[in-house]
Amino acid sequence: MIGKLKEKLKNRKFLLKFLLAVIALIALIAASVYTVFIKPTLSEDRYIYKEEQVQRGDLILGIMESGNVTLDESSIDYTLELEDEDEDEDEDDSDDEDDDEEETIKYLEIEDVYAVSGQHIEEGEALFKLTEKSVEAVSKRLNTLYTEAQIALSEAETEYKIELLTAKGTYDTSMLEADRAESTYSSSQSRTQESVNILSADIKVLEADIAYAQEQLADEDLWESLDDAQTEYTQALNIYEDTDAHNATAYASNYADYKNAKEQLDTIQGQIDELNQTIEDSEKSIAKKQKDIAAAQSGLEVEGLTNKSAYDNAVAGGELAEDIYSYTVNSLEEAVASAQADMDEAQQNLEDFQSFVGDDGIIYADGSGVVTSVSYEAGDDLINTGAILSYVEEDAYAVTIDVSEEDVSAIAVGDRVDIVMNAYPDEVYEGTVESITTTATSDYASTISYPVTIKIEGDISLLFGGMTADVTFVTDSVSDVLYISKKAVQEIDGKSYVYMKGAAGNRKLTEVETGFSDGTNVEIISGLSEEDVVYIESKVSASDEELTESETMEQESSGDGNEQEMSGDGSMPDGGDFSGGEDMQNGGSFPDNGGDMPDMGGGFPGN
Numbered sequence: 001m002i003g004k005l006k007e008k009l010k011n012r013k014f015l016l017k018f019l020l021a022v023i024a025l026i027a028l029i030a031a032s033v034y035t036v037f038i039k040p041t042l043s044e045d046r047y048i049y050k051e052e053q054v055q056r057g058d059l060i061l062g063i064m065e066s067g068n069v070t071l072d073e074s075s076i077d078y079t080l081e082l083e084d085e086d087e088d089e090d091e092d093d094s095d096d097e098d099d100d101e102e103e104t105i106k107y108l109e110i111e112d113v114y115a116v117s118g119q120h121i122e123e124g125e126a127l128f129k130l131t132e133k134s135v136e137a138v139s140k141r142l143n144t145l146y147t148e149a150q151i152a153l154s155e156a157e158t159e160y161k162i163e164l165l166t167a168k169g170t171y172d173t174s175m176l177e178a179d180r181a182e183s184t185y186s187s188s189q190s191r192t193q194e195s196v197n198i199l200s201a202d203i204k205v206l207e208a209d210i211a212y213a214q215e216q217l218a219d220e221d222l223w224e225s226l227d228d229a230q231t232e233y234t235q236a237l238n239i240y241e242d243t244d245a246h247n248a249t250a251y252a253s254n255y256a257d258y259k260n261a262k263e264q265l266d267t268i269q270g271q272i273d274e275l276n277q278t279i280e281d282s283e284k285s286i287a288k289k290q291k292d293i294a295a296a297q298s299g300l301e302v303e304g305l306t307n308k309s310a311y312d313n314a315v316a317g318g319e320l321a322e323d324i325y326s327y328t329v330n331s332l333e334e335a336v337a338s339a340q341a342d343m344d345e346a347q348q349n350l351e352d353f354q355s356f357v358g359d360d361g362i363i364y365a366d367g368s369g370v371v372t373s374v375s376y377e378a379g380d381d382l383i384n385t386g387a388i389l390s391y392v393e394e395d396a397y398a399v400t401i402d403v404s405e406e407d408v409s410a411i412a413v414g415d416r417v418d419i420v421m422n423a424y425p426d427e428v429y430e431g432t433v434e435s436i437t438t439t440a441t442s443d444y445a446s447t448i449s450y451p452v453t454i455k456i457e458g459d460i461s462l463l464f465g466g467m468t469a470d471v472t473f474v475t476d477s478v479s480d481v482l483y484i485s486k487k488a489v490q491e492i493d494g495k496s497y498v499y500m501k502g503a504a505g506n507r508k509l510t511e512v513e514t515g516f517s518d519g520t521n522v523e524i525i526s527g528l529s530e531e532d533v534v535y536i537e538s539k540v541s542a543s544d545e546e547l548t549e550s551e552t553m554e555q556e557s558s559g560d561g562n563e564q565e566m567s568g569d570g571s572m573p574d575g576g577d578f579s580g581g582e583d584m585q586n587g588g589s590f591p592d593n594g595g596d597m598p599d600m601g602g603g604f605p606g607n
Contacts, residue, residue, distance in 0.1 A: 049535040051501065054528050056482055059518045062418075062474040063410065067401035069421075069456070069467040074367055075387035076127060080353055082107055082138065082383075105137035107381040108357070115389060119371045127389055128363040128376070135361045142350045149343035156339035160332040167328040174321030195296050199289045206282040206289075213275040213282075226272065229265040236261035369393040397456040398434065399469045402449035411436060411473055417454055422468040431456050431471065478516045482524040488534045489514060489522060501533035 112129040115121060216222060240258040243251045356363070369391040376388055399419060403411060411433060419429040431454040438450065454471055456463065489512070490497045500510040512527030528534070 046539070048538045049499070049507070050538065051533050052485055052488060052536055054482055054484055054524065054530055054532045054534065055521075056480065056530050058477060058479045059481060059483055059516055059521055059523060060418075060472070060474055060477040061516075061518045062472045062476075063403070063407045064470055064472045065401040065403055065452075066468060066470050067399045069397055069399055069463055069465055069469055071392035071465050072396040072398055072455075073372060073390055073392050074369065075390040076363060076366065077386065078356070078382050078388050079385050080108075080349060080356065080382070081385055082141075082349075105134050106141070107134065107383050108138055109134035110376050110378055110380050110382070113374060113376065113378055115365075115371050115374055117371050117373055120369070121365045121371055121391060122368045123365055125365045126362050127365055130357055130361040130363070132361060134381075135357050138353065139357075142346070142353050146343070146346040146350050149339070149346040153336070153339040153343045156336045160336050163332050164329065167325050171321050171325035192296050196293050199293045199296070203286050203289050203293075206286050210279050210282045213278045217272065217275050222268070222272070226265075226268045229261065229268050233258075233261040233265045363388075365391075367391070367393055369396075397460050397463055397465075399431065399454045399456065399471055401452055401454070401471055403452050405448045405450065407473075408436065408450045408452070410475055411452060415473065418472045418474065419454065419456060420470045420472075421463070422470070424462065429456055429460070429469075430458055433473075476516070478523060481516070482528060482530055483521045484524060484528070484534055485536055486517060486520060486522045487536045498528070499535040499537070500528065501535065507535055 109131045110128055111131045113127075114125075114129070115127045121127070236254070236258040240254045243254045245251055358364075371389065371391045373390045374388075375386070375390075376382070382388070413433050413436060415433045417431045417433065419431045421427065421429070433452060434455045435453045436450060437452070484498070488498050490499075496512050496514050497509050498512055499507040502508045510527055513525040515523035515525045517523065
């Protein structure tokens with residue numbers, strides 16, 4: 001009994017150990033299966049594919065900025081600067097009371113104002129009327145100032161002439177001494193130099209004679225003619241000596257030949273002797289003249305040192321006199337120029353005044369528009385310069401925007417731009433760059449920008465001041481081209497591909513040639529046709545378990561065929577795959593991969 005009981009206990013322990021071993025093995029297998037098969041599938045990325053149709057149209061690359069529509073403001077300006085000068089009242093004690101009253105009027109006074117803010121005015125319409133007394137008083141004052149300026153200019157010119165003559169006399173006296181010293185020095189130098197030049201010229205002539213004689217003596221023809229003459233002479237002499245004296249005819253003939261041959265020989269020999277003598281005489285003359293030149297130059301050096309010292313002293317005094325004269329002339333010219341400027345200013349003020357007040361003391365509008373502000377009332381004096389009335393011209397709409405320093409260099413006055421109003425998003429207005437302000441909007445801002453004003457053109461009847469406008473500066477563009485979103489284009493081994501929708505609704509990798517891009521879309525030069533459908537890929541990580549409700553709904557709505565989902569192993573939800581097939585290019589294989597799917601993380605290549 002006890003033995004059986006022990007045996008049963010042993011069997012139970014064995015069974016328990018066996019069960020524990022089995023459970024541990026099952027747990028190990030489960031962990032391995034989870035690690036190897038289940039966990040990777042949980043971390044796989046998923047891809048959403050959205051369909052897009054190939055479009056035809058224009059692509060525009062440019063700079064876009066926003067601004068507000070404004071009206072160009074014009075103004076009637078008062079530009080006269082009338083200084084309030086202190087006057088000595090004692091000088092006018094003899095004047096009557098009316099004159100005293102006019103003298104106290106220093107500025108133009110407004111008698112009536114005919115315009116108010118908001119009023120529509122036409123060009124040539126009366127705006128202000130000035131008091132007759134103020135017009136007369138200011139006119140008298142400006143005429144007086146102009147007359148005084150003319151007198152001051154005349155006095156300055158007279159003083160200039162008198163002082164200039166005095167300064168010129170002093171200058172001429174100082175320069176005369178310098179001229180004398182210079183004349184003495186130059187005369188001495190010139191005389192000696194002239195002698196040297198004559199001797200040098202004679203040497204050149206003699207050298208030319210020697211060269212000519214040597215050239216003649218080097219002439220082979222001369223020596224050949226000498227040899228010929230010598231031969232003829234010898235032959236004639238021999239014939240003559242051998243002739244029978246009793247044969248008178250032969251004797252006379254041979255004697256004549258002998259005499260001719262001798263004269264010919266003597267002539268040639270005389271030429272040679274003369275050439276040699278020329279060379280000898282010329283060489284002697286050159287040596288003598290070179291000694292004369294050396295002596296002259298030695299004397300010139302000694303005499304030059306003496307004269308140079310006197311000349312330098314005189315020139316120094318002349319330069320000082322010249323500096324004094326130049327300073328005097330400049331001072332006088334500045335005085336005359338200042339007086340001339342004062343007179344010109346007085347004349348301009350008088351002309352501006354006459355133009356401003358006209359013949360009747362009424363100020364008229366120089367354009368048409370709506371008055372925005374009136375700066376003066378009846379009874380006010382025009383003391384300060386500036387606008388006395390402002391108005392906006394009708395149909396003069398503009399947009400002012402701030403352009404960054406990186407983009408402003410691509411813009412120039414006169415450039416055409418496209419303008420879209422937020423109020424009319426489907427209407428494109430044309431505009432022209434009217435001005436570019438070269439001063440930055442702020443010296444302390446992190447981004448430097450420059451104000452650019454664009455004038456709106458065309459029909460602007462629907463526009464109002466303050467409207468928001470988007471301005472596009474076109475820098476490049478293409479017209480009537482096929483294009484798709486840049487997100488649909490994949491780069492594989494340096495080539496461009498898209499996933500195009502096949503006839504059966506499947507996707508096939510298609511090589512395309514791309515061109516111009518506006519940053520969002522890209523031109524398709526070849527590989528696709530208008531109305532072809534391509535896919536835009538978006539990756540969704542499986543680890544992002546908390547999808548928003550809108551994302552979930554978007555994925556559920558993909559059942560209409562516009563969006564499809566593919567897991568990381570490349571399989572299609574409908575059981576298809578992308579492992580080649582008749583719809584694939586390059587013989588059913590992916591490019592440069594031997595027919596295999598490129599290693600792109602388990603899906604289509606990402607953006």
